[in-house]
Amino acid sequence: MATQQTRMLGKIAVAPSVIVLFMWMIVPLVMTIYFSFLRYNLIQPNAACSLMTPGVMFDEASRCIAGFGNYKFFLTDPEFFKAALNSLAIVGSVLLISIVGGTLLALLLDQAIYGQGIVRILIIAPFFVMPTVSALVWKNMFMNPVSGLLAWVQKSLGFAPLDWFAHAPLTAVIIIVAWQWLPFATLIILTSLQSLDEEQKEASQMDGATPWAYFAYIIVPHLLRPVTVVVLIETIFLLNVFAEIYVTGTGGPAGNMPFLVYQYGMIKSNIGGASAGAIIAVILANIVAFFLMRMIGKNLEN
C-alpha cells in the first residue's frame, strides 16, 4: 500500500502534466470562443466595423462585437455544408476501407506464409510516410492524368485516363489517406490475432469446429476490441486530416472542416469567422467523440 509520503509525492509528480494539458485544452478554446463573437479581421481591422449598424459595442482592443454574426455567416456559407460532408465522407470511407481491408489482410498474414516478417514490414511501411510526402507522390506520380502511373494503367487497359484531382478530388484524397491508415488497422488487428490463445485454437479444432464456425465464434468476438480501438484512434486522426488536402491544392472540392477553418483564418484573415468555424468543428467532433467514448467504454471495460 502506498504510504502517506508516496501519495503526496504522487500528487506533486502528476500535477505538472495535468496543469499543462489543462492549459493547452482550455486557454486556446476560451480565446477561440471569445474571438468567435468579434468582428475581427487582420487585414482590415476597422473597415469591418463600418458594416455594422450604429449602436455596435467594442471590447478593450476596440474590436467590435458581432454577437452570433460570425456563426450565422459560417453556417450559411455553402462551403460549410460541403466541408462537413467531406469530413464525414473521409472519416467514413477510410474507416470502412481500413477495417474491412485490415481484417482481411490480418487474417491473411496470420496464415503460415513464407517470409512473414518481410511481408509485415512491407505492409506497415506506408504508415511511416509523412503525410506531405504521400500526398505529393500520389498526386503527381500516380494520379497525374498525362504521365501518372494510374493513367498509364488505364490507357493500357483501353480506358480513358481519369484526371483525379479535377474530376474526383474527394476520392483521390480518400485513396491517399486510406493508403496510410489501412496498414495501421492491419497491424493492430494482426497483433491482436497473434495474441489469440493457442489453446483456444486447438480446443476448437479438437471439438471439430469448421473454419467458418471458428471465425464466427472465436475470431470475431476476439477482434471486437482491436477494431473498436482502431475506430477510436482513426476517427481522432481522420477528423483532422489536413496536410493531404493542403499540399495537393485540392482546396474547396475536397476541403474538410479543418481546411475550411484554415482558409478562413490564414488565407482570408477572418479571425472571427474562422473562430466560429473552429467552435462548430469542435462541437461536431465532440458529438462524434461522445458516442465513440460510450462505445469504447463498454468494449474496453473488461
Place this chain on the structure above:
Amino acid sequence: MARAVSTRRRVFMSVLAWSVALLIFFPILWTILTSFKTEGEAIALPPKFLFFDWTLENYAIVQERSDYFTFAMNSVIIAVGSTALAMLFAIPAAWSLAFAPGKRAKDLLMWMLSTKMMPPVGALIPLFLIFRDLSLLDTHLGIVIVAMLINLPIIIWMLYTYFKEIPGEILEAARMDGASIGKELLFVLAPMAIPGIASTVLLNVILAWNEAFWTLALTTKDAAPLTQFIASYSAPEGLFWAKLSAASTMAIAPILILGWFAQKQLVRGLTFGAVK
C-alpha cells in the same frame, strides 16, 4: 500441437500475401526508384522500372537548392526536443498514476485521452496569434512546445501501461528493506522502466517527425522541418518528379527504418495500451 499446413496451401497463401504486400508497398518503392532517374525517364511512358540510367544527380540538386540539411536538422530538433521535454513531464506523471494513484487516477487518465479529441483547428487561431505576439512563430522553441503538448497524453498512457507491468511487490520489498523513495526509484524502478521508456521515446520521435498540421501552420523557414520542405515541392517543382522523389526518399528514410524497429511499440502506444 501445431497442425501441419499443406505445402500447396502455404505456397498459395504466400503468393497472395506477397502480391498484396508489394502492391501496398509499391508507391514507396516507385518513389525510391524514381529518385535515381533523370527527369526525362521519370515521366517516360511506358514507365521504366529497372532499366534506366541510374543517377545520383537528383540528390545533389535537391541538397544544393533547398538546403535539405537545414530542414532535416529542424526535424531532428523538433522530434528529439519535444520528446525530451515530454519525458520530463510524463515520467513523473506515469509513475504517479501507476504506483501512487490517487482516488481519481482512472478519471485523470480518461481525461488525458479526451484532450486528444479536441481538433487542432480549435486552437489554431489563438495559438497563431499568441505565437505572433510572443514572436514564437517559426521558432524552434514554439514548435517544440506544441509538438510536446499534442503527444503528451499518448506518452503518459504508454508509459503508464509499461509501468503497470512492473510488480509493485518488488518496490514494497525494497521499502521493507529500508530503501528511501529516492533509492527505490533509482535502483529498483529505473532499471525495470528503461525498456518501456525507450519504446515510448521511439514512438514519439516518429509521431513528432511526421506531424503535419502544426508544422505547416506555425513554421515557414527558420524552424521548418521536412514536412514543410516537401510541401514546398507542391508547385511548381512538383512537376519535377525525380527531384520530388529524391527529396521524399530523404525525408522518409530515417523514419521508415526507425518505424520498422518500433512496430510492436507502435501498437501499444497508439492504442493507449488496449492492444499489446
